[in-house]
Amino acid sequence: MTLHTKIFSTLVAVAFLLIVGVVISYTGAADVATTVEITNEPPxxxxxxxxxxxxxxxxxxxxxxxxxxxxxxxxxxxxxxxxxxxxxxxxxxxxxxxxxxxxxxxxxxxxxxxxxxxxxxxxxxxxxxxxxxxxxxxxxxxxxxxxxxxxxxxxxxxxxxxxxxxxxxxxxxxxxxxxEVNALLALNIPEGIDYGTLSLGDISSSPVDFPLTQRGNTRADVFVSGGDMDCDLGMLEGSKQRYSLSGSAPYDDVSTKPLTEIPVQANLVVPFQVTASPVATSLYWRIAIPQVGIKGNCIGSNTISLVALSNKEATFFAGHGNHAAAIVEGALYMWGANQFGQLGLSDNNNRLHPTRVGTDSDWQSVAVGYFHTLALKTNGDLYAWGLGAQGQLGQGSGTNYNTPQQVTAIAGGWQKISAGSHHSLALHSNGTLYTFGYNAFGQLGRSGTVTTPTAIDANTYLDIQGAYMQSYVVRSDGTVLSFGRNESGQLCNGETAPSTQAHQTPIVVSMPTPTKITAGVSHVSFLMQDGTIRACGAGNSGQLGTGSTISLLTPTDIGAGGGWLDLASGFNHVVGQKADGWYGWGANINGQLGLGDLSNRMSPTFMGGTIDMLIPAASATLIRMADGDARVTGLGILNEQAAFAWRETPISILGTATDWVAGHALFGATIALRANGTLWSWGHNTAGQLGLGHLNNKSAPQQIGVNTDWVQLEVGYGTGYARNSNNELFAWGSGGYGALGDGTFISKQSPVQIAGSWTKLFKGELNGFAIKSDGKLYAWGRNQNGELGIGYTTSDPSGEENPVKVNDDLDWKMVSGRVSHTLAIKENGDLYSWGAHLTGRTGLGLTSGRALVPTLVDNTKNWTAIAAGHEHSLGIADGKLYSWGFNNFGQLGLGDTTQRTVPTQVGSATNWIAVAAGRYWQQSFALKSDGTLWSFGNNGNAALCQSTSIPSLNVPTQVGAETNWAEVTAGENHVILRKTNGTLYACGVDTYGQLGVGNMNDISTSANVTPTW
CATH class of the missing domain: 2.60.40.10 (Immunoglobulins)
Incomplete structure (x- = not known):
């Protein structure tokens, strides 16, 4: 503001007038204004x-x-x-x-x-x-x-x-x-589900509307589970209850899911709330009452679980072509081959990465043909684009389009779509089935080529499935029909026909109503209401899952039991979901089963337990993991690695396990134990050392069996050993020299039990060591140099194929064996050794001869850790590091290459806690109590986890700068390391994929192992 202030002064004017000697004075006053401006100071x-x-x-x-x-x-x-x-x-x-x-x-x-x-x-x-x-x-x-x-x-x-x-x-x-505004996960649900009063044999005629009201700020889905209902007389099975997203779907509709005790995702999607008006989405419940056995009031409990859905969650779509799609929050993304504009991106250029199609955010589903694409919007409008030469776009012409074109012959109301290789099927909300496109084999269910959606008859339908050159549909009465090509019996009518013969009249397939149909080139699989699977058609690649390659002409139970929840097919492979995870079978020549090899599977083979969604493409599989990871296995569909690159293992975008408790390196392979009691393996597998039931190499972790009770793991040169919580001991891999301890010299591709009850397991090389429940140490396997410590030798190529007692001592604490000598520690800290003295490796001051029984090396110190190398030894006593034996690469860490015949202290540090010694590569590792890792010896092919510019190290040298290492094991020429946070790392040679990092390059710095489950 401006301040104006008046300042008053008195001005006195004085005049002197002399008049006749008289003086007269004169005075007066005036106001004079002054101003000053003070500017405003902003706040x-x-x-x-x-x-x-x-x-x-x-x-x-x-x-x-x-x-x-x-x-x-x-x-x-x-x-x-x-x-x-x-x-x-x-x-x-x-x-x-x-x-x-x-x-x-x-x-x-x-x-x-x-x-x-x-x-x-x-x-x-x-x-x-x-x-x-x-x-x-x-x-x-x-x-x-x-x-x-x-x-x-x-x-x-x-x-x-x-x-x-x-x-x-x-x-x-x-x-x-x-x-930030934090997530609020909340839902209002009704107090109960009241089916009313029903009679024996009744099926509820009207569904119970079960509205779920959004009361939070997070998009979510619900998981539904429940058990049996207790009645006044008898019990009503929980599976008699079924739920659907549609109020009009009958009890036996394919979209109506039976209740299970295991939570199953309803795919309901509780949407965001935009205004103050509540948003409700309903599940619709029905129930079937058995004919006999129950009476009175029945009471049970169902569980509704709310699970947040990430905005980044993608729903995948793939099919007969080499292109794929994903819908993310209503936005459509596509990638892959685009020679006919099938990606809808306004051009014919292939895409290596998912690329958004336009700006619309109301896409609901996609169907992928060989060179064309169909898509539905949430308002029921149908769109098509790509190759249109056979009329498969429904536009009334043979024109190709590279942007989505609405199919206007029938305005709106579309409910479901499915694409064959060059033909299309679309189901209207009124139940009418329309087909259009290529029809040389009658796959449209009618005669002639049709270029606009045309109803095949006056019936109403529930489900549709387009296959390569054939189609399958389910009428509203539950009847299954097939039409099209039938050279392998894929129409399931009990016969085959020449590949040129058309079956344009729908054929009734004699079978109960399935809950889902999925089909490939010349096979079809049916998911039945009882959770079993039936299949028919070609079985040449094992795609029927029956355990053989024999084709089937009628829908036949594949013998995989019940409990199946979902099915999906590629060209010649199938994936199926059970409560414990996903399984795959059939063609795998491109690695499309994600099992780390290229071998076909004749029957369902476990793929992983934390997979949320599997969508087979022609020769690949798109995978959405439960933790949000997105992966692809098989033909890469122009993925980011290379155009149409062949991949034997899923390429992980995100994620790494943090619950490893042990990781062990053997020749060209790795075996590891997780905290959940499961065993995993990867790498070289010529002798079955991966324990996976076959001889295929794996470059990514694969679970050994399905057991979850493993508590201890050790490995030899080409064998694995594991003990479970019942003190049962198992072995697998190379059986040479009797290394498996199972009474044979035969290699095993899967774990076999070693007789007896065992309480502790130790590392060997071509042999094994373990303590029985009687407290005594036993050994088996190669014994040419007395390395078993049993008082005699056994000439090669023989060995001890059954466990042999070492002695009657009950105080063995730790054992470490290699190819020709063994180290051991007793409970009192005394150090023992036995086997060949060559190069001084036994620490007994000798370089020739053998010790055939455990022989005292030192009882003056408290030994706490040992590691037998190929020709040298390491040990820790009272926190100090000791080494002895061969030293050609400086593997003793003593600053030279001179061998030692007795334990010799390495440096002056007193905080060493663990050691590991390699095999032929002559490398040594040691851990300190501060979590640092040190290595010395031969660094060929980065075997020391050091830069390959360093050929060898003769003193302990720190590996990186990390301070949270917990365990290290050394194999032939690779190393497996575990951190305190449970993550697993690897370095060294990767010839057979033994590093588990998805490539075949030597790694000189520890690389995080990215699991593929």
Whole structure:
């Protein structure tokens, strides 16, 4: 403001007038105005915070704002304003605020999901300072305001609070603060499901509407589970209850799922709430009452679990062609081959990565043909694009299109779509089945080529499945029909026909109504209501899953038992889901089963337990993991690695296991144990050392069997040993020299039991060591140099094929064996050795001869760790590191290459806790108590986890800078390491994929092992 001040002064005018000697004085006064201007000082916002109460002093910005179910949560943008012209200058004007999603900018329109406008804030002038006041701007955060995370419908950005102040002189200031809105997972559900009163043999005629109302801010799905119902007389099986997303779907509809005790995803999708109006989505329940055995009131309990769905979650679609699609929050993405515009991207260029098709966000489903694509929108409109030469786009012509074209012959109302190689099927919401496209084999269920959707008859239908050159449909009465090519019996009518013969009239397939049909080139599989699988057609690649390659002409149970939840087919392979995970069978020449090899499978083979979705393509499989990972195995569909690159293992985009408890290196392979009691293996497999039931190499971790009770793991040169919680001991791999201890010299591809009860297992080389429940040490395998310690030798190529007692001592604590000598520690810390003295490796001061029984090396120290190398030895006593034996590469760590015949201290450190010694590569490793890892010896092919520019090291040298190493084991020329956080690492040679990192390159720095389950 401008201040004008008048200043008054008195000016005295004095005149002297001399008149006849008389003096007369004269006085007067006048006002003179003066001015000065003092400019306005704009206010400043000295502090800003997000408080839980009015003018509160707390600040929750760092913790984020958690909404309250069903209500607005009031938070307060509060702080201090200073105006040097006086606090009343602000108090008489205004303070306002904005709270908005940062990406929406300050110009955002008011919306509970994006932007809150606070036009008038409270002011408190009751402060000690004349120029300072407090402000408070309340923000009513709606419970459905989107969370700041991946489950948001918007970008995962934070929220900004902006406070603005203007004083009387129009001086202005603003200040900002950022925070997050936390996820709120909440759902309102009815109190129960009342099926009413029914009679024996009844099926509920009307479904029970079970509305699920969004009461949170996170997109979600529900998982449904439940058990049997107890009746006054008898028990009503839980599976008699079924639920569907459709209120019109009958009890036996393919879309109606039976209730199971294991939670199953309903694929309901609880949507976001946009306004204050609640959003409800319903499940519809029906029940069937058995003919006999129950009476009275029946009471049970079903469980509805709410699980957040990430905004980044993709639903995959693949089919007969070398292109694929994904829908993410309604947006359509496509990638792969595009020579006819089948990607819908306005050109004919292939895409190496998923690329968004247009800007629409209302896509619902996709069907992939050989060179064409069909897609449905949520409003029921049908679109098609790609190759149209045979009329498969339904446009009434043979024109190709490289952008989505609406099929307008029938306006809207489309419910389900399916694509064959060059033909299309579409099911209308009124149940009418329409077909169009290529029809040389009658795959349209009618005669002639049809270029627009045309009904095949007056019946109504429930399900459709387009295959390569044939089709399968289910009528509303549950009858299964097939039509098209039948050279392998894939029409399931009990006969075959020449490949040129057309079956244009639908054939009735004699079988009960399935819940799902999935078909490939010349086979079809049916998921039955009882959870079993039936199949017919060609079996040449094992795609029927029957255990053989014999074709079937009628729907036949494949002998895989019940409990199947889902099925899907590629050209000649099938994947199926059970409660414990996914299985695959059939063609695998491109690695499409994701099992790490190229061998076909004749029967269902376990693929993994944490897979959320598998979608087979022609010769590949798209995989969505339960943890959000996206992977592809098989023909890469122009993936990011190379155009049409062949991949034997899934390429992981995200994720690594953190629950490894042991990892052991053997010749060209690795075996590891997880905290959940499962065993995994990868690498070289010529003798079955991976324990997977075959001889195929694996370059990524594969589970050994299905057992979850393994508690201890050890390995030899080409063998694996594991003990379970029942003290049962198993072995697998090379049986040479009797190394398996199973009474034979025969290699085994799967674990076989070693007779007896065992309490502890130790490392060997071509032999094994273990303590029985009687407390005594036993040994088996190669014994040419007395390395078993049993008092005699056994000439090669023979050995001890059964466990032999070493002696009657009951105090063996630790054993480490290699090819010709063995080290051991007793409970009192004494060190023993036996076997060949060559190069001084036994530590007994000798370089020739043998010790055939355990012989004392040292009883003056407390030995706590040992490792027998190929020709040298390592040990730790009282925290000090010792070495002895051969030293041609400096593997003793003593600064030279001179061998030692007795334990010799390495350096002066006293905090060593663990050691590991390699085989032919003569490498040594040691761990300190501070979590650092050290290596020395031969570094050929990065065997020491050091730079390959270093040929060898003769003193311990730290590996990297990490301080959280927990375990290390050395094999032939690779190393497996485990960190304290349970992650597994590898380095060295990767000739056979033994590093488990998905390539065949030597790695000189430890590389994280990315599992493929």
């Amino acid at each position: 400043t916002i000295d502090s800003i915070r997000i408080a839980t109460s009015e003018f509160g002093t707390d600040n929750i910005a760092g913790d984020g704002i958690t909404p309250v179910v069903g209500f607005d949560r009031i938070v307060h943008l509060t702080g201090t304003v200073t105006d040097l012209n006086g606090k009343t200058s602000v108090a008489s004007s205004s303070i306002s605020a904005l709270f908005y999603r940062t990406s929406k900018t300050e110009s955002c329109l008011a919306s509970n999901n994006n932007c809150y406008h606070i036009t008038q804030c409270a002011i408190n002038t009751d402060t000690l300072s004349d120029v300072e006041l407090l402000y408070d701007c309340p923000v009513p955060i709606a419970y459905y305001t989107d969370a700041t995370d991946a489950s948001s419908r918007y970008a995962s950005d934070n929220w900004t609070g902006t406070v603005s102040v203007v004083d009387e002189g129009q001086g202005a200031a603003s200040s900002t603060i950022t925070t």
